[in-house]
Amino acid sequence: MKRATRITTEVPCNLCKRSDADLVGTRDRRGRPLRTVLCRGCGLVFSDPRPKDAVNEAYYRERYRQEYKGFFTPRPLQAYRGVLGALDRVARIEHLLRPDAAVLDVGSGAG
Ligand SMILES: [Zn+2]
Secondary structure, eight states: OOOOEEEEOSSOOTTTOOOEEEEEEEEOTTSOEEEEEEETTTOOEEESSOOOHHHHHHHHHHTHIIIIISOSSOOHHHHHHHHHHHHHHHHHHGGGSOTTOOOOOTTOTTO
C-alpha cells in the first residue's frame, strides 16, 4: 500500500484550522489540475488551494451542468425528481430539528 504524501496546505482546514494534511489527489474527474487533501487533524477532505470565488462562480454559471449532468437546462422530470429527493432528506431529519432551525444542505445537488 502506498503511503500518503504529507503536505502543508496553502489554506488551513475550515474545521480545525490545521495545515498539515495528506495529499489524496492532484486531478479532478476530467483530468484537470486540482489538489485534494485530507486534514490530518479532523479528516475533512477539501481542495487546496481553493479556487477563487470568481472562478467558481463562472464555472457553476457556465459549465457545471453541461459537464456533470450532460445538459444545461434540466428537464421537468429531472427537476421533479430533485424536489422529491429534497423532500425525502427533510423527512429523514425533520424530527431532529428545532422548529426554527436553519439548515444548510451541503452538496445538495438539485437543492
Ligand atoms: Zn481539520
